[in-house]
Amino acid sequence: MANFNTAFGLCSTTDSRGLLGVAEDDDGCVVVTLGKSMIIRCRLSDQKQLNSWSTALAKLTSKVVWNAIDENYVGVFDNVYIKQWTKVDSSLEKAKKHKFKNEIHELLLYSKDNILRKSKLIVLFKNGSIRDLESALSSCKDSTPDVIQPQEIIELADIIFDGVRRHLIIVTKYENKYRQCYCASLEDGNFLIGEPIKKTKLRRPGTSLLGFTILAGEKGNSVLTFWSDGFLYSLPLPLESEKCGVGKYLGAINVISKTSEVAIQAVGHDHIAIYGGDISEEGAFLGIYNVKFGVIQAQASFKMFNKPPRMWLIDNNLVIVMGQRLVCVPFNLQTQTLSALVGSRALHSHLQTPSEICTIVPTAVWDENGMDVKPPEVDYPDKIKEQLITFSSEGWSEFGICQALMGQLIESKDIDTLLWCLNNFSDIPEDHLVRMIQLALRDKKNEIFKSGDGEDLKSKFLNKILSIPVDSFSLLTNLKRLFDFDDCLALVGYLTGLLSNAGVEDVSVADSTAVLEWTMTLLDAFYQYFILSKDPKVLESVATMKEQVEELVVALNDMAKIIPYVTGLQKGKSVGKKRCGGSYSVERFRLYT
Structure with missing residues (x-):
């Protein structure tokens, strides 16, 4: 599990775009490179500024880092100089500098296979080559071989260890068109790049890449990518070939805005932090996502982004x-507890006892002639058959499949295919359910709901949507975001009709519960509209709803009185009144005539 503690301000920045970065210092401090000429050192516990340095001549081009081995600070100036200084130094102008032949991109910290647990400083050049700091300073006049193309800009770089060898991972942007991931093995005993160097394009048709990070998991390393359709993909490292693509589908994150870039940071073997715009497009969202279980375990919202x-x-x-x-x-990251994650989505609320939860295993069936009988194939709709087969073979969840397909089906108003999805999937995103109800309610003339056998297709469609298990909080959010008050009144009228039919038609308890849940959530979403409205139609709809609810309450009270008698009959007990209450009898006789 994960949770956030109270946030606090660390320091002010004069120009947030000019901020070069924040790096970890010793003794619970951080070093902040505010810009090209200003560096400060702050303590996290009380946010006190302990040191500051400035430079007038040479300009910083990447964030300053703390060298724990030599106990000094290291910075890159004008892309070609490296300077080192200590805490007691007051001026950077007098610090000794080393000039390099190749331009430097930034300084990396590596400690994954370091026995001393002290981060080793690595110099990353703009051409993709690397050297450890000691080797780089001793050979600063030597040129380094190119790893990436001149048109590419490095956006992310890290060194991973797979238990046998170290590998350099670089994510670049090629001419502002697409990203590429490079994987180069490093020679044993040093940080020289060996052969071969593999690369793959991080590109998916119809979507754009919003964020990425490198995750060092317990079972292996991977590049995680987040896309504009809300899907999260995992690319295993090191790269096996140059046709790996973006890897396999990992899950979907639908609580963050998908219209702007996001920042992603690995915070554990199974957790990533994701920071971006709020889903409402107002303010910012910060969350911790559990990669193993595919859920958001902690989240916080901020007013500014x-x-x-x-x-x-x-x-x-x-x-x-x-x-x-x-x-x-x-x-805080705590021990994983699966039971604490159960109920994060109301997907299996119909399971009442553990005995109903089954494990599906492969089986074989033979007919009377001994021939193996194959199970019938699923009759997929033609429009989505190829996509369903592809997604199923890749191991996509129901939620991910519905998220990918149903949006296009709603836009094309393909009712038959949507009804097939409703009959075959139970984990459907709440925003799609709301949009489908909106589609049905706005079709006043039944132009898209046509049935040849005379069956009321619209009612069947709406009733099926209302029977799908939903998460109340997510449903409330999407009703506020997608519905207007006219849609609300139309749905209230339909729900009122269902409640009125509950007493005369064969309506199951589960269906009645779903109708009540949708009704309560709908009234919560538009509570202020109902309170402030003076429209006679609105007041009439509320009054009608009240009458139906009161009738149901009376019916429920009557059922509560009947239940004990029915239970007694089921147990074989007599429900008639007894004439005597004990083991004796009373008789009356005349003593005198």
Whole structure:
């Protein structure tokens, strides 16, 4: 499990776009490179500024980092110089500098297979080559071989360890068109790049890449990518071939805006932090996503959001840019407890006892002649057959399949295919359910709901939607976001009709419960509209709803009185009144005539 603690302001920034970065220091401190000429050192516990340095001549081009081995600070100036200084140094102008032949992109910290647990400083050049700091300083006049193309810009770089060898992973942007992922094995004993160097394009048709990070999991390393359709993909590392693509589908995140870039940071073996715009397009969203179980375990909302979003991991703290300030958000990762995740979505609320939860295993069936009988194939709709087969073979969840397909079906008003999805899927996103109801309610003339056998297709369609298990909070959010008050009144009228039929038609308890749940959520979503409205039609609809609810309450009270008698009959007990209440009898006789 994961949770956030109270956030606090770390320091102010004069220009959030000019901020070069935040790096971990020693003794619970951080070093913040505010711009090209200003560096400060702050303590996290009380946000006190302990040191500051400035430079007038040479300009910083990447964030300053703390070298724990030599106990000094290292910075890159004008892309070609490296300077080192200590805490007691007051001026950077006098610090010794080393000039390099190749331009430097940034300084990396690597400690994954370091026995001393002290991060080793790695110099990353703009051409993709790397050297450890000691080797780089001793050979600063030597040129380094090109790993990436000149048209590419490095956006993310890290060194991973797979238990046998170290690998350099670089994600680049090619001419502002698409991203590429490079994987290069490093020679044993040093950080020299060996052969071969593999690369793959991070590109999916019809979507754009919003964010990415490198995750060092317990079972292996991977590049996680988040796309504009809300899908999260995992690309295993090291790369097996140059045709890996974006990897396999991992899950969907639908609580964050998918119209702007997001910042993603690995915070554990199975957790990532994701920071971006709020789903309402107002403010910012910060959450911790469990990659193993596919759920958001912690989330926080903020009123301000900067584009592009920026985030750094400092021990157990996430440092984010918010307006003209750096904000620190502490978090905790606790032992994984699967039981605590159950109920995060109301997907299996129909399961009442553990005995109803079955494990599906492969079986074989033979006919009387001994021939193996194959189970009948699923009759997929022609319009989505190929996509369904592809998604199923890739191991997509029902939620992910519905998220990918049903949006297009709603736009094309394909009622038959949508009805097939409703009959075969139970984990359908709430926003799609709301949009389908909206589609049905706005079809006043039944132009898209036509049935040749005379069956009321619209009622069948709406009743099936209302019977799908939903998460009340997500449903409430999507009703507020997608419905207007006219849609609300139309649905209230339909729900009122269902409640009135509950007493005369064969309506199951589950259907009645679903109708009541939708009714309560709908009234919660538009509570203020009903309170403030003076429209006679609105008042009439509310009064009609009240009458139906009161009738149902009376019916429920009558049923409560009948239940004990019915239970007694089921147990074989007599329900007639007894003439005597004990083991004796009373007789009356005349003593005198």
